[in-house]
Amino acid sequence: MAKILLVEDNEMNRDMLSRRLTRNGFEVIVAVNGREGVDLAVAQKPDLILMDMSLPVLDGWEATRQVKGNAETAAIPVIALTAHAMAQDREEAMAAGCDDFDTKPVEMPRLLSKINAFLAPG
Amino acid sequence: MPENALDESQAGREATLLRATLENMSQGVAMYDAKHRLVTWNTLFCEYLDMPAEFLGTEHTFEDYIRYLGSRGEFGDVDIETALAKRVAQLDHSHSFERVRPDGTILEVRRDPVPGGGFIAIYTDITERKLAEMKLREDEEQLRAIDAAAPVGLLIMDVEKRAVRHANGCFGRLVGRDTRDLIDRPMAELFADPAKSAEMAELMLTPLAEGREFYLPRADGTEICTMVSHEPLEFRSTPAVIATFVDISDRVRMEQQLREAKEAAESASRVKSAFLANMSHELRTPLNAIIGYSEILAEDAADEGNTAMVADLDKIQGAGKHLLGLINDILDLSKIEAGRMDVYLEQVFLARMVEEVKTIVGPMMAKNENRFVIDCPKDIGTLRTDVTKLKQSLINLLSNAAKFTKQGEVALHLSRHESEDGGFIRFAVTDSGIGMTEEQLGRLFQAFTQADSSTTRNFGGTGLGLTITKHFAVMLGGNITVTSEPGKGSTFTIDLPVAREAEVAAELPEIDTGAVADPGAITVLVVDDDPAVHEVLTATLGKEGYVLRHARDGIEALNIMRTDPPDIVTLDVMMPKVDGWSVLGIMKSEPALEHIPVIMLTIVDDRNLGYSLGAAEYMTKPIDRQRLIALIHKFAPGDEHAVLVVDDDPHVRAMVRTTIEGVGLTAIEAANGREALEWLDRHPRPSLVLLDLMMPEMDGFTFLEQVRQRPDFADLPVVVLTAKELTEDERSFLARNTLLILSKSAQPIGTLGSALAAIAGQEKPARPVAK
The missing domain is CATH 3.40.50.2300 (Response regulator)
Incomplete structure (x- = not known):
């Protein structure tokens, strides 16, 4: 079972998304800020990270940079989640090292296809 | 001949000589003897006074003539005997006066007593001289009136003396000084401030065809903004310059106020846009929860077979998504108005884009049982434009058409129109729907107005779609037009220009056809x-x-x-x-x-x-x-183990090769973008391209541009590995065209192995994944 780390500070979003991912057959671990996300990535080695961008303590861009900067976790694909439907946010996320990008509110089929694109057997 | 006879003949000659002299004079002459009898006269005298022949001769006296002339009304409405007495009284001394005759001619009359009694009267016609004098006086008065009344300051300066010759009242008022104080003042001392005087003197000596702004110093120490212009002229026979000063301080103040008002309005608009953008963000968060939880509940309900609840939950979800659409539109519009909407140009394959649009609008067409017709020439080719904005525009127009048409037809026509400057691509959306009146057409593209306010209730929508579409069309260098007839339907047309150089760039690179194919060729x-x-x-x-x-x-x-x-x-x-x-x-x-x-x-x-x-x-x-x-290209089998390394530095290539081979992949090396393109043309697609940016011959940016124009390589995974400091534009370009940007300075290349392995392993053409 693929393990997904969901880094999201908004409780409702975290609850919703983790429930729906679980329903779709993923093991979900959650972090409520960027620092916790980076630590969990190292400790748990998830198969994929869903990263909110506006996070407390450490924001999503910086957290992604740290994940990608650490050889232990650099290979873990990171999908940025942001509420801004703006091209510049996408670019900033990509520049921080995110592998893909999705806009909130999440459209489940679209997000699943993005997740699966990364988790498909090589 | 007796002496008397001689004398007589002498007298006759003298009389003849006198007559001739008199006749040649340009004045009327009459001579009277001591008894005031007319003894000699010339023709001009008769002409000037209209004297009948029977009145001429010694049998008539001066008094007779005056009475006669008086009776003819020559002296106006006066008592004749009074007039006569006045004239006779003056005969003992030289005198002259002017007299205006009833016909308007003006005579100067001069009478001089002659020795031995009698007198001579000389009449000169001075009508012309008098009229000229009068005209001159009138002209001068007129000029003086203009000079005094002109709302323009006038200053005449003597070029040689460098002094003021004349200043009018308005100039005096402009500078707050008495003009008499200015006349004859040297230019160098015109104003209290010598620098200002020098500036003025300088200004006057420089030819000035058009006006320029000049701040005139006033006596009270303030300055007044004027528009000055001047030109040379002769003033009383000396070279001079005449300068006009127009008070433009009101205009300047008004312009300043307008500018301030405009800035305030723009600032307000920016604040509004920022507010809307923030609000939109704040609205999205709770909406996120509404849509998400209703989806979860709908999934649960579907699992339990509770169809009634699924229907209701779908309505909540639908309403949520509709609200999201509204927020997105408002966000778009506020970004447009705040000037923060960027355009990303790329080579767009139009036929493919139309297919994508078709997939999206298909269900909308079905909803009102409309037939959807697409007329897109096979060879329509490509257009360099912002595909997201173009698609959104077409979807807006098509969804509108679908909304306002029932059991009719909606058509999308694409056509290419060639011309010298590259021509344009026309996108026309035609429907057989309800159409619009002239008046409705007039406010069609304004924000928050639909053709009819009841439209929103009946047909839904934000009323922002067309406004956004119009903005997009303009941002893409084109325009949108509409024709419509109530009850018959509407046609919306977007024309987007085709840039010549973009077309050339879209052509595929020429490659040597005679090359021997490698054994690995497809x-x-x-x-x-x-x-x-x-x-x-x-x-x-x-x-x-x-x-x-x-x-x-x-x-x-x-x-x-x-x-x-x-x-x-x-x-x-x-x-x-x-x-x-x-x-x-x-x-x-x-x-x-x-x-x-x-x-x-x-x-x-x-x-x-x-x-x-x-x-x-x-x-x-x-x-x-x-x-x-x-x-x-799409069906050609790719090489899942190949990573194409594009870098001009052989040391970097060697290092990266070691890393790549260390994780069981094959490295292919190319020293620049052109080599990489050529390799791609002849080999199965690699799983990843690792791209340096700064390279000779063809750099990484050009490589990306060219490779992305090829439909088969549109999704070729590219990771940038660079030491270059990126600008905003470059970063945004790379973000659109690559998976990841790695900095050579931030990460030792040796540590890239696992990351590359993961990416190379996963980034294959998207395929459905079985759960």
């Missing part, structure tokens, strides 16, 4: 009974580095396939012996052949049969070469 079997097709495909695909094999009929095709299976097959339907359908059927029943992708290439348009028999793609003739090349 083989394409062309099955067709028409030799022309073989020729066309050989030319088209050979250029792309494919090895072609040829079969004229089905039997031959199957034989070739069984002995040496090709990578791809193009298959005609109507052929002698065994037709294409049969070949396809046989291929799919043989395990050794069933995996070979088959592209049907035929004039028979029966896609469904083709797909049901297992064809991978279906193309109808005439052959669209671009699309064919794209399809062949």
Whole structure:
């Protein structure tokens, strides 16, 4: 079972998304800020990270940079989640090292296809 | 001759001489003796006074003439005896006066007593002189009046003396000084401030065709903004300059106020836009929860078979998504108004974009039972534009058309219009719906107005779609127009310009066709009974580095396939012996052949049969070469283990190669963008391209631009590995065109291995994943 780390500070979003991912057959671990996300990535080695961008303590861009900067976790694909439907946010996320990008509110089929694109057997 | 006779003849000659002299005078002359009898006169005297002949001669006296003239009204309405007495009283001394005759002529009359009594009267016609004098006086008065009344300051300066010759009242008022104080003042001392005086003197000596601003110092120490212009003139025979000063302080103040008002308005608009953008963000968060939880509940309810609840939850979800659409539109518009909407240009394959639009609007068309017709020429080609904005515009127009049309037809027409400057692509959306009146058309593109306020209630929508579409069309360099007739339908037309150089860039690079194909090259079997097709495909695909094999009929095709299976097959339907359908059927029943992708290439348009028999793609003739090349590339097997390393530094290449090989992948090296492009043209697609940016011959940016223009490489995974400091533009370009940007300075290249392995392993053409 693929393990997904969901880094999201908004409780409702975290609850919703983790429930729906679980329903779709993923093991979900959650972090409520960027620092916790980076630590969990190292400790748990998830198969994929869903990263909110506006996070407390450490924001999503910086957290992604740290994940990608650490050889232990650099290979873990990171999908940025942001509420801004703006091209510049996408670019900033990509520049921080995110592998893909999705806009909130999440459209489940679209997000699943993005997740699966990364988790498909090589 | 007696002496007397001599004397007489002498007197006669003198009389004749006198007469001649008198007649040659340009004045009227009359001489009177001591008894006031007229003794001599000339013709002009008679003419000037209109004197009848019978009145002339010594039998009449001066008094007779005056009475006669008086009775004729020559002296106006006066008492004749009074006039006569006045004249007679003056005869003892020289005197002169002017008299205006009833016909308007003016006579100067001069009378001088002569020795021995009597007097001489001389009449001069001074009418012309008098009129000229009068005219001069009037002109001067007029000029003085203009000079005094002009709302323009006038200053005349003597060029030689460098002094003021004249200043009018307005100039005095402008500078707050008495003009008398200014006359004859040297220019150098005109104002209290010597610098200002010097500036003024300088200004006057510089030719000035058009006006310029000049701040005039006032006596009270303030300054007044004027528009000054001047030109040279002769003033009382000396060279001078006349300068006019117009008070523009009101205008300047007004302009300043306008500018401030405009800035305030713009600032307010920016604040509003920022507010809207923030609000939109704040609104999205709770909306996120509404949509998400209703989806979760709907999924739960569906699992439990609770269809009634599913329907209700779907309504909540639908309403949530509608609200989200509104927020998105408002966000778009506020971004447009705040000037924060960016345009990302890329080469867009129009036919493909239309297909994507069709998928999205299809369900909208079905909702009102509308027929959706697409008229897009096969060779419509590409356009360099912002595909997201173009798609959104077309979807807006098409969804509007679908909304306002019931059981009718909605059509999307694309056409290319050539012209010297590159021409334009026209996108026309036509519907057979309710149409609009002239008045409705007038406010169509304004924000928050639909043609009718009841429209929103009946048809939904934000009323922002068209406003956004219009903004987008303008941002993309084009325009949008509309024609409509109530009850008949509407046509919205977007014209987008085609840039010449972009078209040239879109052409595929020329590649040497004579090259010997490598053993690893991809083989394409062309099955067709028409030799022309073989020729066309050989030319088209050979250029792309494919090895072609040829079969004229089905039997031959199957034989070739069984002995040496090709990578791809193009298959005609109507052929002698065994037709294409049969070949396809046989291929799919043989395990050794069933995996070979088959592209049907035929004039028979029966896609469904083709797909049901297992064809991978279906193309109808005439052959669209671009699309064919794209399809062949698409089906060409890629090399899952190959990573193309593009870097001009051989040390970096060697280091990266070690890293790549360390994780079990193959590294192919290219020293610049051009080498990389050429390699890509001739080999199976690699799993990843690792790209340096700064390279000779063709840099990484150009490589990306060119590679992304090729439909088959549009999704080729590229990771940038660079030491370059990126600008905002570069970063945004790379973000659009690459997976990841790695900095050479931030990460030791040796640590990239696992990351590359992961990406190379995962980034294959998207395929559905079975759970």
